[in-house]
Every structure is written in structure tokens, then in C-alpha cells.
Amino acid sequence: MPATAPPGAALVQMTGIVKDFTGVRALDGVDFTLRPGEIHAVMGENGAGKSTLIKVLTGVHGHDAGEILLDGEPVRFHSPKAAQAAGISTVYQEVNLTDNLSVAENLFAGREPRLGPFINFRAMRRKAKALLDDIGIDLNVAAPLSSYSIAMQQLVAIARAVDIESKVLILDEPTSSLDRDEVEVLLGVMRRLAADGTAMVFISHFLDQVYEISDRMTVLRNGTLVGEWATADLPQSELIGHMLGREAATLEQIERAASAHRVEDEEPLVEARGLGRKGSIAPYDLTVRRGEVVGLAGLLGSGRTETVRLIAGADRADSGALQFEGRRVGGHNSRTAAARGIAFCPENRKTEGLVGDLTVAENMILAMQASRGWARSIPVARRDKLVAEFIEKLGIRPADPDMPVKNLSGGNQQKVLLARWMLIEPKLLILDEPTRGIDVGAKADIQRLVAELSADGLSVLFVSAELDEVTRLSDRIAVLRDRELIAVLESEADMTTERIVDTIVAGGRES
Amino acid sequence: GGGDDSGDGGGSGDGLVVGFAQVGAESAWRTANSESVQAAAEADDRIAELKFVDAQQDQEKQIEAVRNFITQQVDVIVLAPVVETGWTDVLQEAADAGIPVVLADRGVEAADEDLYVTRLGSDFAEEGRKAGAWAVETFAEDPDGTTRILELQGTTGSAPANDRKAGFFEVLDAEGLPYELVDSQSGNFTAEEGKAVMETFITTHGLDGIDLLYAHNDEMGLGAIQAIEEAGYQPGTDIQIIIVDGSKAGFQAGVDGKLNYIVECNPVFGEQLMDVVVQVANGEEVEKFTPVEEGVFDASQFEAELPNRKF
Amino acid sequence: MWPLIILLALIVVNIVATGVDFIVPSVNEDGRLGGAFVNILRRSAPLLLIALGMTLVIATKGIDLSVGAVYAIGAAIACQTIIDAPDQTAAGLVFSAVAIALVVTAVIGAWNGVMVAYFGIQPIVATLILMIAGRGIAQLVTGGQIPKVQDSSPFTELGRGAFLAVPIPIWIAALVLTALALLTRRTALGMLLESVGGNPEASRLAGIRSKGITVLVYLVCALCAGLAGLIGAANLGSADANNGGLWIELDAILAVVIGGTALLGGRFFLLGTAIGVVIIGTLEDTIINVGLSSQWQFTAKAIVVFVVALLQSPEFRAWILKPIKRRPAAPAPAPAEEVQAK
Amino acid sequence: MTTQTLTERPARSTLFDGLTRYVPIGATVALLIALYLGGVANYPNFDSPQVVAKLFIDNAPLLVIAVGMTFVILSGGIDLSVGSVMAFSTMACAWLTVDAGIPAPAALVMVLAFGTLWGLAIGAVIHYFNVQPFIATLVGLFLFRGLTLQINSEDVSMREIEFWQWGMTHVDFGEIRDGGFWLPYLSFVAFAVVIVAFVTLHYTRFGRGVYAVGGSESSALLMGLPVARTKIGVYAVSGFCAALAGVLAAFATKSANPLANVGAELDAIAAVVIGGTLLTGGAGFVLGTVAGVMVWGMLNTLIAFQGNLSSWWARIVMGILLLAFILLQRVLARSGEKRRT
Numbered sequence A: 001m002p003a004t005a006p007p008g009a010a011l012v013q014m015t016g017i018v019k020d021f022t023g024v025r026a027l028d029g030v031d032f033t034l035r036p037g038e039i040h041a042v043m044g045e046n047g048a049g050k051s052t053l054i055k056v057l058t059g060v061h062g063h064d065a066g067e068i069l070l071d072g073e074p075v076r077f078h079s080p081k082a083a084q085a086a087g088i089s090t091v092y093q094e095v096n097l098t099d100n101l102s103v104a105e106n107l108f109a110g111r112e113p114r115l116g117p118f119i120n121f122r123a124m125r126r127k128a129k130a131l132l133d134d135i136g137i138d139l140n141v142a143a144p145l146s147s148y149s150i151a152m153q154q155l156v157a158i159a160r161a162v163d164i165e166s167k168v169l170i171l172d173e174p175t176s177s178l179d180r181d182e183v184e185v186l187l188g189v190m191r192r193l194a195a196d197g198t199a200m201v202f203i204s205h206f207l208d209q210v211y212e213i214s215d216r217m218t219v220l221r222n223g224t225l226v227g228e229w230a231t232a233d234l235p236q237s238e239l240i241g242h243m244l245g246r247e248a249a250t251l252e253q254i255e256r257a258a259s260a261h262r263v264e265d266e267e268p269l270v271e272a273r274g275l276g277r278k279g280s281i282a283p284y285d286l287t288v289r290r291g292e293v294v295g296l297a298g299l300l301g302s303g304r305t306e307t308v309r310l311i312a313g314a315d316r317a318d319s320g321a322l323q324f325e326g327r328r329v330g331g332h333n334s335r336t337a338a339a340r341g342i343a344f345c346p347e348n349r350k351t352e353g354l355v356g357d358l359t360v361a362e363n364m365i366l367a368m369q370a371s372r373g374w375a376r377s378i379p380v381a382r383r384d385k386l387v388a389e390f391i392e393k394l395g396i397r398p399a400d401p402d403m404p405v406k407n408l409s410g411g412n413q414q415k416v417l418l419a420r421w422m423l424i425e426p427k428l429l430i431l432d433e434p435t436r437g438i439d440v441g442a443k444a445d446i447q448r449l450v451a452e453l454s455a456d457g458l459s460v461l462f463v464s465a466e467l468d469e470v471t472r473l474s475d476r477i478a479v480l481r482d483r484e485l486i487a488v489l490e491s492e493a494d495m496t497t498e499r500i501v502d503t504i505v506a507g508g509r510e511s
Numbered sequence B: 001g002g003g004d005d006s007g008d009g010g011g012s013g014d015g016l017v018v019g020f021a022q023v024g025a026e027s028a029w030r031t032a033n034s035e036s037v038q039a040a041a042e043a044d045d046r047i048a049e050l051k052f053v054d055a056q057q058d059q060e061k062q063i064e065a066v067r068n069f070i071t072q073q074v075d076v077i078v079l080a081p082v083v084e085t086g087w088t089d090v091l092q093e094a095a096d097a098g099i100p101v102v103l104a105d106r107g108v109e110a111a112d113e114d115l116y117v118t119r120l121g122s123d124f125a126e127e128g129r130k131a132g133a134w135a136v137e138t139f140a141e142d143p144d145g146t147t148r149i150l151e152l153q154g155t156t157g158s159a160p161a162n163d164r165k166a167g168f169f170e171v172l173d174a175e176g177l178p179y180e181l182v183d184s185q186s187g188n189f190t191a192e193e194g195k196a197v198m199e200t201f202i203t204t205h206g207l208d209g210i211d212l213l214y215a216h217n218d219e220m221g222l223g224a225i226q227a228i229e230e231a232g233y234q235p236g237t238d239i240q241i242i243i244v245d246g247s248k249a250g251f252q253a254g255v256d257g258k259l260n261y262i263v264e265c266n267p268v269f270g271e272q273l274m275d276v277v278v279q280v281a282n283g284e285e286v287e288k289f290t291p292v293e294e295g296v297f298d299a300s301q302f303e304a305e306l307p308n309r310k311f
Numbered sequence C: 001m002w003p004l005i006i007l008l009a010l011i012v013v014n015i016v017a018t019g020v021d022f023i024v025p026s027v028n029e030d031g032r033l034g035g036a037f038v039n040i041l042r043r044s045a046p047l048l049l050i051a052l053g054m055t056l057v058i059a060t061k062g063i064d065l066s067v068g069a070v071y072a073i074g075a076a077i078a079c080q081t082i083i084d085a086p087d088q089t090a091a092g093l094v095f096s097a098v099a100i101a102l103v104v105t106a107v108i109g110a111w112n113g114v115m116v117a118y119f120g121i122q123p124i125v126a127t128l129i130l131m132i133a134g135r136g137i138a139q140l141v142t143g144g145q146i147p148k149v150q151d152s153s154p155f156t157e158l159g160r161g162a163f164l165a166v167p168i169p170i171w172i173a174a175l176v177l178t179a180l181a182l183l184t185r186r187t188a189l190g191m192l193l194e195s196v197g198g199n200p201e202a203s204r205l206a207g208i209r210s211k212g213i214t215v216l217v218y219l220v221c222a223l224c225a226g227l228a229g230l231i232g233a234a235n236l237g238s239a240d241a242n243n244g245g246l247w248i249e250l251d252a253i254l255a256v257v258i259g260g261t262a263l264l265g266g267r268f269f270l271l272g273t274a275i276g277v278v279i280i281g282t283l284e285d286t287i288i289n290v291g292l293s294s295q296w297q298f299t300a301k302a303i304v305v306f307v308v309a310l311l312q313s314p315e316f317r318a319w320i321l322k323p324i325k326r327r328p329a330a331p332a333p334a335p336a337e338e339v340q341a342k
Numbered sequence D: 001m002t003t004q005t006l007t008e009r010p011a012r013s014t015l016f017d018g019l020t021r022y023v024p025i026g027a028t029v030a031l032l033i034a035l036y037l038g039g040v041a042n043y044p045n046f047d048s049p050q051v052v053a054k055l056f057i058d059n060a061p062l063l064v065i066a067v068g069m070t071f072v073i074l075s076g077g078i079d080l081s082v083g084s085v086m087a088f089s090t091m092a093c094a095w096l097t098v099d100a101g102i103p104a105p106a107a108l109v110m111v112l113a114f115g116t117l118w119g120l121a122i123g124a125v126i127h128y129f130n131v132q133p134f135i136a137t138l139v140g141l142f143l144f145r146g147l148t149l150q151i152n153s154e155d156v157s158m159r160e161i162e163f164w165q166w167g168m169t170h171v172d173f174g175e176i177r178d179g180g181f182w183l184p185y186l187s188f189v190a191f192a193v194v195i196v197a198f199v200t201l202h203y204t205r206f207g208r209g210v211y212a213v214g215g216s217e218s219s220a221l222l223m224g225l226p227v228a229r230t231k232i233g234v235y236a237v238s239g240f241c242a243a244l245a246g247v248l249a250a251f252a253t254k255s256a257n258p259l260a261n262v263g264a265e266l267d268a269i270a271a272v273v274i275g276g277t278l279l280t281g282g283a284g285f286v287l288g289t290v291a292g293v294m295v296w297g298m299l300n301t302l303i304a305f306q307g308n309l310s311s312w313w314a315r316i317v318m319g320i321l322l323l324a325f326i327l328l329q330r331v332l333a334r335s336g337e338k339r340r341t
């Protein structure tokens, strides 16, 4: 382990950091101190500047003012490589790996075990296997990374960062698409590293995780520093108050809107019969009624994404049939699905969701425009009104419809994607991990929005790694395991986190 | 197994198999040349088959074509080299394989003389000289003293462009004609660029006071003529024009009085070539250089010659 | 903005070399506008047409190498049709010759588009096929000859004529530019194109007919190339299947990129492309005007392109300005290391 | 639940995972063999081993630039300057040895150094100034064609200089007249380039870095890979290869021609892409490029053996063969590749 500075002295000291992007001041005189051996959470709403702070520290962005000290020495890294060489290892917010290379190569890129000048692939695969075993995932390390889901890729990225021996480990929303079990493992690894003396920066919108693991927290709001507290001294409600700049009372748990109306009476909107796709998901039956919220639960890789993609027309089913509004659907694809009123908000916003170069407004109206055809462009006034309305409703910041969407913070990008699909006023809204990387306030807003929409008769099919969210919002829950739909939980009593976990375990035993 | 050599000469009993590595199809002249050779081979009983490969103006492709002929064991190889140098090895390979080589059109460097049997073609420098001689004669008593000349060169670096330029000015210098080369640019042997360059010449230098336009081929010359007409001048009258090649279109322009002198560069030598090929195949003595019959034509001859033009 | 500055600089160089006549249009006897700059515009019309089509293709992250060959095919078909007819001056004949040429080139474009969109072949390879075969097809049409249309045929008006004193090629190019600009900016087509180019998978999931759009774009590009071929052929009164539009694809791509459209797809700028085309056209004249020999053509082009490319790069400008702006000894971060979340 | 295996493992063979990326190159090779057999069945003397050997004689320079191009394309870039750099290098060889009288080995080293430096320079411009590779290297295309013409606008012979004889020295395998074949030294140089490139791309950090940068440049940067070095490096490799190809061309013809290799960059790109490398970067193999060059040469050989095609039919047939090839390759690759989600 690298030697650490004397206790109490700062390992990383950032003072008065200012970072301007064209038109936006992302950081405005922010101070940040990381002490040896501590786990330090950086908290804030979407767009508060957390990721930017990390990127300034690690040399991705240069800063316009301020000073960075590492071990008391002033530093200014010119590239992440330099930061890495100085002992700062980072997992950035979006999965930043190269998915054309194999898992093992991603884990060891730039530091491959070598024999003379040549890479020793055998040793690399062995070490990769061991490393992944260590954090409890079992992958084919020789397979291209692209064959794994975004969650898997996130785990690989974490494994890579953890394995790089460093005095500072930075994790920017590492858990956004992980299941609770993976999160547990990650937290375990973090504790172990902390015990070994590694200082860590942890960014997450999951408050319970933050409270479970962190020693101190720094709160940012709108690019400015709100303050720094020891975790133990700052109650959750106060933290939220600091983050949002308003009272936390609004954030009470949302009542299940489902109880307000009896969905059983409604006619089915979607009926999948024996729908399946070879090598991806076993044939399944699934019904979604009007106004109903159906959640999909399962472990990573259990086939939730595949299940909804078939209904959304993103993939072609090779068996079974789909009925929509009582009529059999033929020639199902993304375009016809959207025309019928099926909206699909995919899980990977970077590759499947947004068009980075287009503006916020353009990204929002994309689906709506697509369904109207190119010739009938949406009148500017109408478009501006709709866009403004959703920027307001979802709290997208900065509230600038003309900003390229790639310049938005992760959470705000997610909101743009949601807005795109809400805009077309669909009959069925399919959400795959809709709240990834979204801050507490906005998450509550979105959940409320889903509840409201379903009360108005919209059906929702959604996938989330957070079982709490699934149980809270759903009228029924479909449980998947091993690329098979094994159960549909209907009764109030069944819809608890424990029941779901039990079903998954039992489902495996029975089959 | 490569023991099957039955192809040897493609059945030498009923005629020769000839491989013809042509430069490309870059101009009407070249196409006329290819067609002439192909037609002559077709019509000739002594030739069983003509293997024709178009190298698209690329020496590497042409060398490859010659090697392919060697592998196919043709009886005679006809090569119209893209450039003069760089043929030693492949010609040596042909010699080693016992296949005689005849050059058509352009030549190769002198040091390789032993590696081919004969060359049949035009002498570009001579064409330049012919053009120069007419210029000297026509402008011997130019009223304003110096002859002001515009030149439209062929593709920069190509043998015809280099030689036609060199031959022309060689004569002008030798005869002591007082002249000024006002501008000289490449028109890449195409009408399109010839016209564009001429337009720019006109806007830059004007045409008043310019005596002569020397275009390295018809196409450029015809393009230039259009540019001159569009600028409101009379080609052939306001400015004297010499072109090299002598296609139908060129002669037609001459008949219309739009140009003054044509130096012929004759592509239609297929029959002449076949005779040479047969002689070579039979091991007869042939001259090292057989010139293609070519003439020069001035305004008085255009009308009469036009019907004889084959391309 | 930078391309515009370069263009102005080139114009200034020309004015210094040849006087203000360079830019001021003159009026010919027959009432047509002439003069150096008008000539440049007129000559640039075919390149502009092709570059406009290319802009759209590039916006979808594609590329079309076959435009030069399509140019030759368009020219060959029109000229051959006309000279095969008994009366070359008949307006109906010219009209149908043009129509045939345009239909054929449109079909070729659709073919390219289908190869790219439906067969999933990389655009550069898909269009390479026609780049190779296309000139062969054009030569086949003309039988290897260079068909020459009578000067009296109305066909030549397309290239040489004038309407309201302005040369017809300029009209056509301006019209197509306006039409495409309206089509892409007044309808949603432009945005959908940029979306397909920026992220094809996301576009598909958003319900965009990306395949149809791709085919359309290649079709338009080939149509533009065919039209360019017609203008070129009409200007000369002949069609050279082998050399017509040779390497024009490189100039077209160059113009597109000078105009600010990235080859990686996404945002496109039709007007920028137009400026890029005029820069290239002016450059060729500049070389002659400042009295450089033919050998200089390539070198001068290289230098100008290099300067444009550098000036367009914010990183380069920052680097050049750095010593002026800030003097402190502290090493500023190398600008290129900034990651714009791409 | 224990943390034994948190994730579910789909039933999917690991063997298959590893093999999918070899499908395009497998298809290329299979079709290449089919082309060859087609030639043997139709033309006399096509079965002569020299037909295959010839692919590596005439295409040795193309192979070398295509290998350099493979590096660049894998990294997500493109290098349009190779044809001109190659012609310039040949001309420089002639100029240095014939006109300036510099000893040929020294000239050779200078030319190779020049190619590498040019690559470094343009790579730096591309990386640090974020200039699009297409444009930056297009500058090279124009610049070196211009400079070549300025050195000499005519072709120059180097035959008088002993050194340039080396490249075409034969190595005979068996008796040529009955079933043997020969290869010149320069083919072996090309083979050596392929081997070095293969090892570099697959077994060194630089090589893997090329794939990583091609996969996602911003990710590679965030992973702390030496992106600058890699990006500049690939252009240096390509520049070196182009200069080397120029030297090989000097060996092959002992002459320099200012108009040589016009369009060679497109041939190289075509060969690389036919060999299964994606133009978008990150996926492909240098051995695929070898296959691509062989396909290119084989198509030309077939047309030459056919021998009765006029200029235009030759082009059209070339286009049709290429089309058939690419479509078949695509069909084979598609049926081999499992659609991922």
C-alpha cells in the first residue's frame, strides 16, 4: 500500500476551483478535502457539478481558477493517465470502457502482464478471472465486453479501478445500475480498501448507500459548495435539504397510486402469448391492463431487458404472438410500435437513447417527430411550449433547450430521454431502468409522474434494479430468472422485496 | 500440380496468342488505338487470340499485366508503356521466358533497348518540333516583334506533355523566333480542364495581343476554343491555334475555321502492328523503331482530310 | 465563419494580383454577366451540386465515392441520347435526354442507399463498387468515344446559357442549394438526418425510418451528381466518360469538411459547403493569377487546405493565442486532452 | 443469498463468443479460395503456383501500405496521404541517389525516416489540434504529389545504381518451368512487415491501445491509456509503411515516376475493408488485410486471364466481382454472427 500522509493532513486538497463551460459555470469556487483513509461522499442534485469536480481533479478537464494539492504538492494533471500515474484511480459516471475488446483486456488495458515486450494473454485471463471472482462475478473474460449488459460493464469498470493500486479511488455513481447484491459486494470491497488505507470519493444518489459507507460528505448545489459534514452529524432529511435547497418534507414516500383504482376490471392492453426469442429469452406470457403498472424483477442478466424489448419491437420475436388493444400485432418494430402508442425508454442512454450532438429540445421531440414523418415538422411554437413544459416538469437543468444534450449531466440526460417518450402521450410506457443516476428529488418526481399517468389510464411496464422502487410502484410484478419468466406476483402480500427474492431462489429450485 | 503446360502458346498451330498491355482508356485517342489493335487482331488470321488488359494509367498494373502474360505463356507481348523507365525487370522476365516484346506507341529508356524487339509508334518530340516549325514559319514576320504564346500542357509529368513541350520550344529557340510564353498550365488532356484553364487565361491576361495557343491535344484545344468563343473572340482568327492529335472533332473545328494547324498523332496502327507482331514471332529481322505514318495539316487541307479520319 | 475569412483572403490575393476586375462582374456583349469571379461561380456549379449531396450523405455518417462516376454516367447518357437522335436541336429530345439521365442516376443512388441501409455494407465499400464500375458503364454508353453535341442544341444552354444575365449553372446550383436548405431546415428532415448520423441505434429505437432516410440521401446525392454531369457536359457540349468528374469526390468531400460538417456524422451545414466549394474554385484560379506554374497546383492547394483546417480548430487557435493571452509560466493543460463527453 | 454467483449465466458457448469476430475474415478467405478455384477451372496455366506468387510480387507495395492503413483504420482514423507519400518516397530515392549522389543505403534510411516523421507530424496535428484525419491527410495527398512533381516532372531511372538491384533478386522455389515459382526479396520484406504488424497489433500494449482507441477514444482516454501516443503512433506507422512501399516500388522498377500511385490510398482502404476491418475503427485484423490485398490482386489476375474485355467491360466486371464478393462475405458473416441485443 502506498504510504499515506500523517493523519489529519489532507491527501487531496482542492481550493477555489472554478470551471466554466461555454455558457455554463459548472464549478464556482468549490473547495474539497479528502483525508487519508476516509470514504468521502460528494452529494448534490443532478447537474450540481459532482462529476465535473472529479473530472477537474483527474485531469479530464482543465480548470479556470483554483488550486489542487496532492499530498501537499500542487498538481495539475493533463490527462487521466497522469492522474492514474500519480495514484488516483477513477470510475467515471458513464461506463467508460471499450466494448470492442474482451473483458480481460478492458480490465488490464494499459497495464497488461507482459513477457518481454509481449502481452501474456494467458496470465492476463487468469488474473482477470481471479479479479472478477474476487468481487463475485462470473464472466467469460475472453468474450467481448459488448456482449454484456450495462450493469455487467459497470462491474467490470469497478473491478478495473479497484485493481489499480492507488492511494485515491474515485467512484462516480458506480451503483446506478447494480442490484442490491452487487452493491453489497462493492461496499464490502470499499470497506476492505479503506481498511488498507485507500482514500475514496464516492458519488451516489442512493442515500442509504451513502450513509452506510461514507465517513464524511461534501454537498454541492448549482456548482457551489454548500458545506462539508461528518456523515454521522448530518441527518438524512437535513442532507436532502442542503442538496435541494428546500425542505425535505416533499420527499415522503409516495403512496402506491395503484390502490386508487382497480385495474383487474380493466381490459388487457397488451397480451404476450408465448413471445420469445432464441438465445435471448424463453417464450413467456405477460399481460398488461390499461392503467396498470407492471414491474419486472430479476437479477442482472435475468432477461428483463430482453423481455421488454420484444414488446417494444426493438427486437424481433421469433416465437409467439403479441396482442395490443385486442388486436394481433404484425410486423412489429420500433416505428410501428411508437405509432401504436408503445413508448420504449431503453436502459443505455448513451448508446441507445440520446443523440449526443443534437440539442435537448431536438432529443425530446425526436420520437414525436418520427411518428409524424419528416414532412410534417412540429410547429416551432408548439415545440417550444412542449419542451419548456417538460423541462419544467422534470426539472431539467440547465433549463436551456438549445444545449447539446451531451453537455448535460448524467441525470439530466436521463430526464431528457424520459421526456422524449412522455411527449408522445403513449398508451404503454416501457421504462428500462428509468431512474438510473437520478437524484432523490427528481426520482420522487418521476415516480409521482408514473403514478399520476397510470391513474389517467396509461399502462406502464418497467424494469428497475431497485426492488424497493418496483414494489412501491407496481400493481403486479413479473419475476424473471435465467431468461425465463417464472412468476407473476399479484397480491398485495406478495409484493415485497423478500417475496421477490424468495421467488427467484425458489424458481430456480423448482425448474 | 503445375505440370500441365498444354496451353503453351494457346495452340501454336492455328495462330499466335498475343498479349497487349494497354495504358488505359484515358482519351478518345487511346480508345481509338485500342479499338484499332483489337479489330486488326480480330480480322487477322495469323492471330489466334489477343489478350487485352487496360492498366488504367498505372505502371504497377501494367507490369502486373505483363507478368500475367508471361504466366499465360503468350507468343508475343505488346506493351504500350505508361512511362519510359522501370521496365527492366519485367522485360528481362519476358526475355527469360523466351517471349518477344514489341513496344507500341511510347518507348522505354534507351538502356533497355536489348530487351524488346522493336517499337512502333509516334515521336512526341517530333510532333512538338512540327508544331514549332509551323509557328516559326507563320510568325516569322510578326508585326509587333514578339510572338506571344499560351500553352495548354498535357498531364503534368506525362511523356507526351514533356516531349511536345520540349520539341516545340527547341525549334523556336533554335530558329531564333522572338517569343514570349505568356502562360503555360496543365489542362490534363481533357476538354473540361482545357476550357477552365483557358477561361482563366482570358480573364488574367486578356486575349488581345496573344498570337498563338499551343494545345498538347485536341480535347484541350476544343475546350479552349469554346472558352475563346464564349469570351466573344474568334478562335483561329483573333488567335492562332495549333493542336496535336487530329481527331474528327479536331478536323471539324479546323473546317469551321476555328483552328489553324493540326499535327497528327495517329492511333490507328493496328494492322501495321499485327504485321510487326507476326514478323517478330517468326523471328524475322525488324527495324528497332518503326514510325507510325503521321502527317501535318494546315487550313488548306482540313476539308479534304476530314472524311479520312477514323476517330 | 473561418471558411468565409479564408475565402475573403483568397479574393483579396486575387484582387491584388489582377485588380478589382476579379470580383466585379463584367457584362458581355450579349448581356450576360461575366468576369473572373462569375466564371468561378459558374465553373464551381457542378462541384457545388455534388458537394451538397455529399453533405447530406456525410450527415448520416456515410460517404459516397461514386459521385465522380455518376457524373460521368449522367453526362454520357444525355450526350449519347442527343447525338443518336436525328435532330439534335429538338427541345423535346433534350428534355427527354435530361430526364433519362436523371432517372438513371437516381436509380444508381437508390442502389447505393440500399446497399448501405439494407445490406449493411460500409458506405465506402458500397460506393467503391460503383466508383470502379460506374466509369465502365459510362464508357459503355458512349462506346469509348467522346460524343459531341452540336453547338446549336438547346442542351448546351444548360451549361453555357444565361437567364436574367446570370449563367444557368449558377441558377441551378443556387436553386438546388435553396431547395435542399428548405427541405432540410423547414421540414424535420434535417434533424432526422442528423439524428441518424449521430446515433443510428438510438434513432431506430426512437421510431425513425433510418433505412428509408439513408436510401433517400444516397438517391439525392446521386441525383445531384447526375445533374452536375449534365451541366458539365452541356458546358463542353461533350461527355468524356473517362475523365469527366475524375476525382471530384475528393474535392466534394473536401468542400464539405471545409464547410464545417464533420465526417463523423451529425451536424451539417449546407451553406458552409457552398463556401467550401467557392474556396476550392477560387484557389485554382489564384494559382494561375499569382503566376505559379502547374506544378504548384497541388502544393498550393495543400497549403490552403491546411490553413483552413487549422484555423477551424479551436485547439489550434487556443494554442496560437496562448502566449499572447496568458503569460504565466505555469503550463496550461494541453487543450486536446479535454474530453467533450463524446 | 450468498455472493457466490450474483449473476445469471446465459447458456452460450464461450467458444462461440471467441469465434464470432473471425467470421468476416473466414468468409473472406473462403471466397478467396473459391475465386482461385474458379480461375483454375476456367483458364489454362492458372494453376501455375506463380499465379499466387505473383500476388505478392506485384502487390508487395500495396500490401505494405495496406498494413499501415490497417493500423490507422483500426484506431478510427484514415490516411489518404499514403499514395502520394509513396510516390514522393520513390522520387526521393531517385533524387537522393541519382542526382545528389548519396549512397543508396543512406538514402533509404533517410526516406524511411522522412515517412515516419511525416506520420508523426500529421498525427500530432490530428490529435492535438483535433483536425479531422480525412482533411489532415488529404493535405498530405496534395502536398506530396506537388512536391514530387516539383522534384521532377518526368520519370527518372535508377538502374545505374547497383543497390536498387537488390529488391528484385529472385529466390526460386523449384524449377520454374515445371511447377516451381519464384519470389523476389521485396516480397519477403512485405511478409516481414505483415508479421511485425501482426505481432505488434495483437501482442503489444501499443497494438491493443490501437484497438481501444478505435473502440472509443474518449473511453480510452478516461481509462488512462496513452491516447496521444497511440494516435500519433498509428500515423507514424502508416507514414513509415508508405515510405517503405515507396522504397519497394523503387526496388521493383528502379525508376521513379511523379504520377505513380495515384489513387493507391483507395486501393489500400479497399483492401483493408474487404479484409473485414471496420472503417469505424476497433475491429479487424491485419491478416484480413493480407486477404483483402490478395482478393484485389486475384480479381485483376482473373480479368487479365480472361483477356478479351474492353477497357469498360473490365471495369464493370471488376465492379461486379467486387459486389458479388462483398455481398457473399456479408451473407456469410451475417449467418455466422448471432444477433446481439
Ligand SMILES: Nc1ncnc2c1ncn2[C@@H]1O[C@H](COP(=O)(O)OP(=O)(O)OP(=O)(O)O)[C@@H](O)[C@H]1O
Pocket: A021, A022, A024, A025, A026, A044, A045, A046, A047, A048, A049, A050, A051, A052, A053, A093, A397, A398, A406, A407, A408, A409, A410, A411, A412, A437, A439, C339, C340, C341
Ligand atoms: N462538456 C460540457 N460542456 C458544457 N457543459 C457541461 C459539460 N459537462 C458538464 N457540463 C455542465 O456542467 C454542469 C455540471 O455537470 P456535472 O456532470 O458535473 O453534474 P453532476 O453533479 O455530476 O450531475 P449528475 O448527478 O446528473 O451526474 C451541468 O450543468 C452540465 O450541463
Ligand SMILES: Nc1ncnc2c1ncn2[C@@H]1O[C@H](COP(=O)(O)OP(=O)(O)OP(=O)(O)O)[C@@H](O)[C@H]1O
Pocket: A138, A139, A140, A147, A148, A149, A150, A151, A152, A177, A298, A299, A300, A301, A302, A303, A304, A305, A306, A347, A465, D007, D008, D009, D010, D341
Ligand atoms: N453472467 C453473465 N454471463 C454472460 N452474459 C451475461 C451475464 N449477465 C448478463 N449477460 C449478458 O448481458 C446482456 C443483458 O442481459 P439482460 O439485459 O437480459 O439483463 P437484465 O435482466 O435486463 O439485467 P440488467 O439490465 O439489469 O443488466 C445479455 O445479452 C447477456 O448475454
Ligand SMILES: [Mg+2]
Pocket: A050, A051, A052, A093, A172, A409, A410, A411
Ligand atoms: Mg455526474
Ligand SMILES: [Mg+2]
Pocket: A149, A304, A305, A306, A347, A432, A463
Ligand atoms: Mg437490463
